[in-house]
Amino acid sequence: MEAKKVADSRTIMTEMIMPNDTNPLGNLMGGNLMRWMDIAAGICAGKHCERHVVTASVDHVSFQKPIHLGDVITIETVVTRAFNSSVEVYVEVFSADIKGKNNRLCNSAYFTFVAVDEASKRPVKIPPVLPLSADEQQQFESALRRREVRLILSKRMKPEEAKHLKELFGAS
Numbered sequence: 526m527e528a529k530k531v532a533d534s535r536t537i538m539t540e541m542i543m544p545n546d547t548n549p550l551g552n553l554m555g556g557n558l559m560r561w562m563d564i565a566a567g568i569c570a571g572k573h574c575e576r577h578v579v580t581a582s583v584d585h586v587s588f589q590k591p592i593h594l595g596d597v598i599t600i601e602t603v604v605t606r607a608f609n610s611s612v613e614v615y616v617e618v619f620s621a622d623i624k625g626k627n628n629r630l631c632n633s634a635y636f637t638f639v640a641v642d643e644a645s646k647r648p649v650k651i652p653p654v655l656p657l658s659a660d661e662q663q664q665f666e667s668a669l670r671r672r673e674v675r676l677i678l679s680k681r682m683k684p685e686e687a688k689h690l691k692e693l694f695g696a697s
């Protein structure tokens with residue numbers, strides 16, 4: 526399969542925070558933000574895979590700053606690395622006021638999606654990611670270690686099998 530550029534599937538979603546989206550403190554509710562992140566990241570993964578995908582895991586979700594009623598959020602998503610049937614997507618959420626002022630990074634996370642065949646619902650092979658910029662290359666390399674962490678935590682890999690993590694910590 527031919528590798529695809531990160532830019533080919535980059536997806537950006539914009540939303541304005543309405544009263545129904547908020548918690549009793551008047552800030553965006555975390556679960557509502559995660560739903561939008563899942564949709565944007567899923568579209569990004571689906572574009573890369575050129576088929577429907579399912580969410581397999583979400584890691585490193587970090588709510589760094591509150592997002593207020595009336596703010597405009599921008600959810601930016603890029604693929605970092607594809608494996609056999611799974612692809613990792615990096616998500617960043619920025620929030621600004623309606624004038625575009627006070628723009629700040631409020632949330633980031635790594636989502637993993639699995640491409641499935643529509644008829645059998647079984648995982649299918651997907652195209653590799655072609656990293657071009659230094660940042661894309663760094664995300665591509667570190668995706669190997671993040672994959673090992675999530676496979677260990679989901680009991681799909683034994684810690685002793687995690688060769689990229691071992692290399693990072695200098696273990697033989």
Ligand SMILES: CC(C)(COP(=O)(O)OP(=O)(O)OC[C@H]1O[C@@H](n2cnc3c(N)ncnc32)[C@H](O)[C@@H]1OP(=O)(O)O)[C@@H](O)C(=O)NCCC(=O)NCCS
Pocket residue numbers: 579580581582607608609610611612637639641648675676679
């Ligand atoms: C994701 C799913 C299709 C994997 O099915 P499976 O029978 O375990 O398939 P496999 O063992 O062949 O694994 C397929 C891929 O999923 C990846 N995977 C499975 N569970 C994972 C997890 N918890 N985290 C990260 N990747 C995972 C595997 O590493 C593998 O990746 P690779 O092909 O790139 O090596 C299956 O678990 C599923 O359908 N889950 C529900 C998805 C869903 O409904 N999401 C919406 C949430 S409500």
